[in-house]
Amino acid sequence: MSKETIEQSAPNGNQAADKKKIAIGILKKYGIVFVLILMIIGISILSPRFLSPNNIFNVLTQSAIFGIMALGMTLIITSKGIDLSVGSVLALTGVVAASLGQSAMASTKYFPNLAEMPLIVPILAALLLGAFLGAINGGLIAYTGIPPFIATLGMMTIARGFALIYTGGSPISSLTPTFMRLGGRIGMIPIPVIIYLIATIITWILLNNTRFGKNIYAIGGNVKAAEVSGVNVKKNIIMIYAYGSMLAGLAAIVFAGRVGSVHPGAATGYELTAIAATTIGGTSHAGGIGTIWGAVVGALVLGVLRNGLTLLGVHAYWQQIVEGMIIIVAVIIDMRKNAKKK
C-alpha cells in the first residue's frame, strides 16, 4: 500500500481527488496486469489467430514449465535469495524420472531389467530428488553463510554434471504411454496447464496461509528482526530452497511428458526465465515483497510475448531483445512503486 492510501482515508478529503488517488493506487499495484491485457489486445488486433482457444492453450502450455519454476522462485526471491540451479535441477530430476518411466518396448533401456513402473514412481523420484538438491542449497546458505547466488551457482554446475554422468550425454526417451499422457489433454484442457494451476493454488496457500509463508516474508523483510522474533531462520531457508527445487522436479515431469524424452542439456537457462517471470510479477529482489498471482502474470507476460511475437513474424533474435527490455522496464516501474516516500 502506498502513502496515497493513508491520505485517502482522511475524513475531509476531496472526493474526486480521492477517487483519482485510489485509481492511481490500483494502477500501481496491478500495473503489470494492465500491461498483460494491453499486450493481449494489441497482439490479437494484429493477429486474430492469437485469441483462438487452441492458441490460448498453447500459450498456457508453453508457459507452464517456467511458470511452475517461477512459483518456487517467488518464495526464494521474497526471502531475499536467488536460485540459479533450478534449470539444471530440472535436467537432473528429468533424466532420473525418465529413466524410471521408460516403456517396456524401448530399444535402449536405461535399466534393462526394470519392469515398466507405475507413473507415481518417476513423479515421486523427481520431486524427492528435487527437494533433496534444494535442501543442500538451503543448508549451504543457512549454515555456511555463503550468498545464495554462489551456493546455487555451484549447484547449477554440479547438477548439470550429474545429469551428464547419469545419461552419458545422450537423451533418455521412449517413455510409457501414461507418462506421455501428461503432455496431452483432458477434453480441451492441456494437462500441463492443470498441473500448473494446481501447483499455483498450493503455493499460493503455502505463502499466504501457513506459518512457513509468514516466515518467508519476515526473513526477506528483515532477517535480523526475524531472528529476534522467534523465527527459525536456518530451518526455513532450507525449506524454501527445497520447495523451489521440488517444483523444478515437478516442471521436469511436465517437460518429460510433453517432449517424450529428456536430454541432459535440457532446460539450460530456464532458471533465468523463471527469475525474469518472478521479477516482472513484482517480486522484489530487496526481499519481503512477492505474490503468487504476480508470478503467474509474469510468466504469462513472457508466454504471450513469445507466442505473440512469433505469430507476428518477429525474428527470434529480436524477441530476445524485446524480452530483455520488458524485464528492465518492469523492474523500473516496480522500484518506483516500492520506493519509500521521503
Add this chain to the structure above:
Amino acid sequence: MSEQPWLLEMKDIVKNFPGVQALKGAELRVGTGEIHALMGENGAGKSTLMKCLIGIHPQTAGDIYFEGKLIENYSTAEALKMGISMIHQELNPVENRPIMENIWLGREPKNALGLVDHKKMYEMSKDVLEIIDLKEDPRTEMRHLTVAKMQMIEIAKAISYNAKLIIMDEPTSALTNREVEQLFGIMRKLKENGKSIIYISHKLDEVFAVTDRVTVLRDGAYIGTENTSDLTVDKMINMMVGRNITDMFPKVECPIGDVKLEVKNLSGEKHFKDISFNVCKGEILGVAGLVGAGRTEVIEAIFGIRNKKGGEIWIDGELANINSSEDAINHGMALLTEDRRMNGIFPMLSVLQNISISNMKKYVGNFKLINHKEMKEDCNRYIDALSVRTPSINQRIENLSGGNQQKVLVARWLLTEPEILFLDEPTRGIDVGAKAEIHKLITNLAGQGKTIVMISSELPEVMGMSDRIMVMFEGKVTGILENRKDLTQEEIMRYATGAVDGKTA
C-alpha cells in the same frame, strides 16, 4: 581589524530536524594548539554539532567562523580542504587494500601518464606515518591492523590533508589502556605542532588527562566552557546532567514478588564479563551505562541471540537453557530491541504481519493453515489497547511514525503473553507524548506482575521508572543501586564512568 584569537568559533548554532530541535543555540570556541573536550550525555547534541561543523548537516541558524572567516554552505570535502578532519567512532576502512591506498583514497598521486604513482604514494605515506610514530609498512593491508592502528591511520590521513582541526569522536572506546596512552602521546605531539583537537568522550578520567578546556552541552543547549584544570569530577557531571525529572514518569508503586529471573556470572565472547543480577515479579530493573558499556549485549545473550561463554540463567528457580529466540519466547521472554530499524520492524510488511510474527504458532489451525480471523482480531485489540495510530492493519509499518512503530513492536511482544520483558531503549527517537504513553504501559505491565528489565541511556528515565538500577561500565556491573529518593544522577554517572566500582547491592 582586531586579531581573531579563535581557530574555530561556532556561535548560537540551531539545528532542527523534522519534529525535533537537536541544537538550541550551541556554542563552541577552540583556540590554536588546543585539545578541547566536548562533553554531554547521550543525545546532548555533540554529534549533531560536529556534523554541522564538517558539513554533513548544515545548521538551521547560527554562524561558524574558521580561522576568523565566516564559512557556510560547504560540503565535507570542502571542510577537509579547509583543514577540518573528523575521525569517526565507527571507522570505515577499505579493509582489503593497503594502508597507503586508504590514506590517499580519492587523491592518489599520478605520474606523467595519468596512472597511479605507487612509488610516490609509498614515500608520501611513509612520511605521514613517521609523524605519528607508526611503524607499519604502508603496503600492509588494512585488515591486518588492530582497531587502534586503524585509528592511527585515520589520524595520519587527517595529517595528510594538512588538517588544522581534528575531531575525534570517542576514539578510545575500542582501545586498551596502553593504546590510549599512545593515542594521548600523539595528540600531545600534534598539539605541539599547532594542531587543534576536538575530543569527544564519555570517560571523565581521559578528559582530565589530556584536554585543556571543556565545553558542555545538554539537551542541545550550551551549558558552558571551562578550563579543565578548574573543574572537578562532580562539577563536570553536574554540568552534564543538571536537569529536573519532570512528571514524564508515572511510576506506580506495586508489590514486588519472588525472584523471577536470575543471571549468574554470565560472560560473553568479548563485550561483557561475569554479569550477575536478579529481577523479581512486578519489578522494573533499570540498566544504566554509557553507550558501549555492554548492556545490549548482555540482554541479547540472555535472549539467546548472542553467544555466551559462561554463566547460568535461572527462571523461577530452574536452570534455563536458552540458545535461540525461540527458546527465549518459550520461556516467556520478550525482547524489544534497541535499534527499531535494524532488528525490530519489517519495514515493507503490514502492521498485521509485524504484530503477529512472534505469535504465529497460536494461529495455526486445521491442516496447518493460518487462522487469519483470529489473528486480525488479536491485532485490532492490541492496536486499540495501545492506541496505535494507523489507518488500517494492512498499512505498511514504515509509513507509521516512530512512536507508533514502537507501539506495534510492543504489541508484537505482548501478544506472546511474556513473563519477562527486556526493553532496550524503549523510548529512543520517539516524541514526548508517545514516550509518556510507553512509560505508562511499562508501569502497568509491572503492576500486572511482569518482570521488566529496561535499558535506557536517559538517566531521568531510568530514575523515574525503576525499582532498582544496575549500572554497567566497560562490560562489567559496577553497581546495583536501590532507587532511593535521594539517589542523584551524579551518583549514577560516577558508576557509569567507572569513577566508582562498588559491587554493592
